[in-house]
Amino acid sequence: MPELPEVETVVRRLQEVLPGKQLANLIVHKEKSFEGTVKDCLGGTITDISRKAKLIRIHLNNEMSFLVHLKMTGQLIYVDGETRFGGGHPTADWVESLPSGHTRITFDFGDGSFLFFNDQRIFGWVRLLTATEVQHEFSKYAPDVIDEVISTHYLWQHVLKTNRVIKSVLLDSKIMSGLGNIYVCDALNLAQISPYRRATTLSYSETERLLDASKAVLEKGITLGGATIEHFRHVDGFSGDYQKEVLVYGREGEACFNCGAKIIKEKIAGRGTYFCPACQI
């Protein structure tokens, strides 16, 4: 599943090519992937691309917006002749001819350029919504970890209230958005806090250290264009590089960068969790 840095990277790439494009046609290949009335977007011009949590918003000049959620296997790929931009789940569709058997929606700009929404498993979606409907959808998601409104005091208030393990608090998108499994593992290692710790046992200064580490790994992920964990033929402008700089994720049996002890993998909060049993206490 793409994590927040990958989604942010898709947004930044699409910002370079989509504003100013006018929608000549919208082809819905799979009804389940789309919600809305197609004619409400036809003739509309794209003015901006933005994001809340992992929701991608494509703004039109007619008060409507597309919201896109990539979920597990979604991709957005812009194609204009030889030019390709986009990202999401890494598959052969990154390089092969489009539309493919996984294309669910085609945005046709009438000038030979297209945006393809592909999704192998059909959990992702595209919705055409009014501004009010967008705000309603956005209200379901907490601010990003890297948003300045997420302070130590904010996280501390949540930490005090729950006896869950700290790992599941960090993954809770009702508290903060943006930290998926890769970045949670790395943030806990950077802060030298065990993923097994009960949230209520964290001190204020440990909470501060953990939040600083969380913001740091996520910002690094965004700078590096996210992580492309699954092996796939490299395409310029598609895959991120965070996987080359991970602290613990996927490094079972290798040396911890903090202390040199061997990293182990155990299932915590339902997910494979990599951590150092020596320095993460």
Ligand SMILES: [Zn+2]
């Ligand atoms: Zn260590």
